Amino acid sequence: MSPPSGPEKQYFERLAAGRFELQKCAACARHVFYPRVLCPHCGGGQLDWVAASGRGTVYSTTVVRRKPADGGDYNVCLVDLAEGVRMMSRVSGIPPAEVRIGMAVKARIAEGLVEFTPA
Amino acid sequence: MRGSVAIAGVGLAGCGEAPGWSEMEIAAAAAQNALADAGLSARDVDGVVIASTNIFMSGLALAEHLGIRPKFTESSMIGGSSFVGHLIPAALALNAGLCDTVLVAYGSNQRTGTGRAEAGRHKMALDPQPFEHPYKPFNPPSSYALAAARHMHQYGTTREQLAEVAVAARRWAQLNPEAYAREPLSVQEVLGSRMVSDPLTVRDCCLVTDGGGAYLLTRAERAGDFPRPAAYLLGAASAHWHRQISSMPDLTLTAATESGARAYAMAGLGPRDVDLLALYDAFTINTLLFLEDLGFCAKGEGGAFVSGGRIAPGGSLPVNTNGGGLSCVHPGMYGIFLVIEAVRQLRGEAGARQVPGAQVALAHGNGGVLSSQITALFGTRDTL
Numbered sequence: 001m002s003p004p005s006g007p008e009k010q011y012f013e014r015l016a017a018g019r020f021e022l023q024k025c026a027a028c029a030r031h032v033f034y035p036r037v038l039c040p041h042c043g044g045g046q047l048d049w050v051a052a053s054g055r056g057t058v059y060s061t062t063v064v065r066r067k068p069a070d071g072g073d074y075n076v077c078l079v080d081l082a083e084g085v086r087m088m089s090r091v092s093g094i095p096p097a098e099v100r101i102g103m104a105v106k107a108r109i110a111e112g113l114v115e116f117t118p119a
Numbered sequence: 120m121r122g123s124v125a126i127a128g129v130g131l132a133g134c135g136e137a138p139g140w141s142e143m144e145i146a147a148a149a150a151q152n153a154l155a156d157a158g159l160s161a162r163d164v165d166g167v168v169i170a171s172t173n174i175f176m177s178g179l180a181l182a183e184h185l186g187i188r189p190k191f192t193e194s195s196m197i198g199g200s201s202f203v204g205h206l207i208p209a210a211l212a213l214n215a216g217l218c219d220t221v222l223v224a225y226g227s228n229q230r231t232g233t234g235r236a237e238a239g240r241h242k243m244a245l246d247p248q249p250f251e252h253p254y255k256p257f258n259p260p261s262s263y264a265l266a267a268a269r270h271m272h273q274y275g276t277t278r279e280q281l282a283e284v285a286v287a288a289r290r291w292a293q294l295n296p297e298a299y300a301r302e303p304l305s306v307q308e309v310l311g312s313r314m315v316s317d318p319l320t321v322r323d324c325c326l327v328t329d330g331g332g333a334y335l336l337t338r339a340e341r342a343g344d345f346p347r348p349a350a351y352l353l354g355a356a357s358a359h360w361h362r363q364i365s366s367m368p369d370l371t372l373t374a375a376t377e378s379g380a381r382a383y384a385m386a387g388l389g390p391r392d393v394d395l396l397a398l399y400d401a402f403t404i405n406t407l408l409f410l411e412d413l414g415f416c417a418k419g420e421g422g423a424f425v426s427g428g429r430i431a432p433g434g435s436l437p438v439n440t441n442g443g444g445l446s447c448v449h450p451g452m453y454g455i456f457l458v459i460e461a462v463r464q465l466r467g468e469a470g471a472r473q474v475p476g477a478q479v480a481l482a483h484g485n486g487g488v489l490s491s492q493i494t495a496l497f498g499t500r501d502t503l
Contacts, residue, residue, distance in 0.1 A: 033250075034365075062264040062265050062268060062316045063317040064316050065313075076254050076256045076261055078364070078365055087365060088250060088251045088254050088256065088363075088365040101269065102272075113254075
């Protein structure tokens with residue numbers, strides 16, 4: 001238990017400091033997301049933080065329908081990052097129904113979360 | 120395990136709306152009906168099994184409510200698949216001689232009970248899922264919508280084909296006097312109903328009802344001692360590869376491929392031997408995915424497969440003959456109703472929806488967001 005906190009807290013602290021980082025396994029060299037204690041690919045115990053490229057592709061997308069009075073419809077999607085990991089996120093900057101599977105997107109940090117805009 | 124245990128009794132309670140009834144009372148009422156069906160009393164039960172989304176230590180609560188001091192208790196919670204999954208530990212316990220008569224029960228008052236929204240907020244606080252919840256997916260529908268959208272993108276599946284699943288379920292429900300939603304439903308009505316999370320409309324989504332169910336499992340050597348014909352467990356297997364949709368490796372391919380293969384192997388059966396299916400249809404996409412992953416059609420061909428009424432009454436493959444979670448009952452976790460419908464069909468007591476001469480039934484449970492997959496095969500005495 002040498003690190004000062006678990007990987008989840010470390011991840012969000014990095015985001016809060018403006019850095020989008022992923023874990024990378026020292027044993028199998030694969031990237032890991034979401035942040036974990038052990039590598040889910042090989043079981044390796046050393047996961048190092050590396051900067052994310054921020055490049056991704058929309059794997060799937062949905063428009064969550066919401067009444068206009070409650071803020072209106074919004075996008076929820078899954079993005080495959082160039083590093084080979086997938087994350088849930090949203091694409092901002094275009095109407096939610098215009099987000100397409102296969103669309104190239106790039107990451108940005110907004111209010112402590114990773115979101116994407118069209119690349 | 121093949122043929123070593125059998126279901127001796129089944130019961131339903133409170134399906135649809137059960138205002139004024141607590142979850143545990145609905146489960147107990149279903150247990151009472153299953154016990155009466157088997158000609159047993161609660162005094163005869165020495166194993167209790169339950170799962171609940173709300174009740175803490177639900178196995179203890181069920182035994183306490185029924186006045187049972189069980190030798191075997193199991194309350195694994197793996198989502199709606201739980202009550203199909205419970206077949207496996209219950210069979211192991213019976214075969215090990217730990218107990219003789221296992222009651223599996225479920226109850227929910229999610230439609231008429233109070234505090235559902237509040238309970239949801241509490242659950243989110245206790246289990247924040249920080250890599251999904253901040254993006255506000257409307258779950259479970261949004262997770263299944265992501266799978267449906269990907270299937271449509273990858274295989275050309277259409278919303279009309281998804282709607283065919285809802286229409287087939289409704290047509291079966293119209294043959295089932297116990298089903299909750301029995302008014303006519305067309306493909307156009309499914310497409311035109313309120314969108315929830317694209318591409319799924321409210322008619323692509325399961326019902327929100329109250330209800331409970333129960334079944335009694337015994338060793339096969341006792342299966343002739345009960346009033347109704349026994350349904351024998353021929354094979355059962357579980358598999359899961361993720362919990363959250365963002366961790367599902369391929370949204371068009373479920374762990375049913377694995378649970379199905381192992382259940383078929385245990386049973387010595389394949390898709391061609393199955394007379395009817397009970398598939399966990401929380402959403403219309405589920406039925407397509409499970410027909411593909413359990414070997415009834417090739418990957419990606421589920422949409423074409425269900426077209427033209429193939430899985431509806433009069434079609435060549437009876438699927439969800441009670442009306443399913445889409446049109447019969449769905450009180451939050453549907454798994455137990457899959458088992459109960461399979462048993463009723465094998466007994467030949469399904470009335471207007473009876474599949475003539477049904478010998479082998481497949482019940483497939485799904486839990487979480489296409490996460491937990493449990494396949495069980497049941498057969499009549501002739502299949503042993």
